[in-house]
Amino acid sequence: SQQGEEDPQALSIQEGENATMNCSYKTSINNLQWYRQNSGRGLVHLILIRSNEREKHSGRLRVTLDTSKKSSSLLITASRAADTASYFCATDASSSNTGKLIFGQGTTLQVKP
Amino acid sequence: DAGITQSPRYKITETGRQVTLMCHQTWSHSYMFWYRQDLGHGLRLIYYSAAADITDKGEVPDGYVVSRSKTENFPLTLESATRSQTSVYFCASRPEYPTQYFGPGTRLTVL
Numbered sequence: 001s002q003q004g005e006e007d008p009q010a011l012s013i014q015e016g017e018n019a020t021m022n023c024s025y026k027t028s029i030n031n032l033q034w035y036r037q038n039s040g041r042g043l044v045h046l047i048l049i050r051s052n053e054r055e056k057h058s059g060r061l062r063v064t065l066d067t068s069k070k071s072s073s074l075l076i077t078a079s080r081a082a083d084t085a086s087y088f089c090a091t092d093a094s095s096s097n098t099g100k101l102i103f104g105q106g107t108t109l110q111v112k113p
Numbered sequence: 114d115a116g117i118t119q120s121p122r123y124k125i126t127e128t129g130r131q132v133t134l135m136c137h138q139t140w141s142h143s144y145m146f147w148y149r150q151d152l153g154h155g156l157r158l159i160y161y162s163a164a165a166d167i168t169d170k171g172e173v174p175d176g177y178v179v180s181r182s183k184t185e186n187f188p189l190t191l192e193s194a195t196r197s198q199t200s201v202y203f204c205a206s207r208p209e210y211p212t213q214y215f216g217p218g219t220r221l222t223v224l
Contacts, residue, residue: 031211042203042215043156088155092211098163099144099211100171103156 006089006104014112019076021107023089024069030092032065033101034074037086046074046087079111119204119216127224132191134219136204142214144207145187147171147179149200150218156203162187194223 007022023032031050035043047058049065049072056063062075076083086108090101117138126132136145143164148156148171158171160179168179176198178190191198201220205213 033211035215040218042217043205043213044215045212048212098161098169099207099213100146100158100161101211101213102158102172103148105153105155 006087006107008107009105010108010110012110012112013079015079015081017079017111019079019083019109019111021074021087021109023072023074023104025072025089025091025093025102025104026070027093028067030094032063032072032092033090034061034063034072035088035090035103037088037106039085043088076109079109081111081113083109084111085109117204117206117214117216119202119219121219122217123220125222125224126194128195129193132194132221134189134191134202134204134221136187136189136216138185138187138204138206138214140206140208140214141184142206142208143184145181146205146207146213147177147187147189148203148205149173149198150203151200159189159202191221194221196223199223 005024033048034046037043049056049063060077065072086106088106089104094100120135146161147159150156157173162168162181165184201218203218204216207213
């Protein structure tokens, strides 16, 4: 079963614009992460937000978490062509902190030069 | 170089054959994971391991077997491959809870 549902499935923007993608999940979580996957590559960790946090920043990335709505958003500011990739949210809802992640289906971002 | 590697990167096999996908990490991370990635499903956890000789099932374990005799290796075996196991397989290790480092993936085609 999918814990995370991402929206939109695909997003196309111009270089310099901001990109926002959203993730919704079903059960209470310990934390939520965002990963990036370039075409044909493995996933790369971007940012982690814990359940008691509401917002985090890392460079051009801003993540918010609303546990009451069971949703998170990832904002990439001043996008670049190199940001073209698929972005996945991953939630950890394990009771034993095993770190078993459940991934959303991802948002495919295309940044046009 | 330090990192996580997977082999082979590409594999074509036939239905009914046994296939083993290899995963090796150089960091000595305790936790390792196997996922499959399919269109429309994202990544789904197959098996994970908390340490050498400790493994457990994930969301989609049927048809797969894992072992972990050494901390750095976590092979995944398809005992009798089926077409539905055509997928891209990713291995990951965990440097610290809950972040995971992913390998480059193995693209498996079962004919």
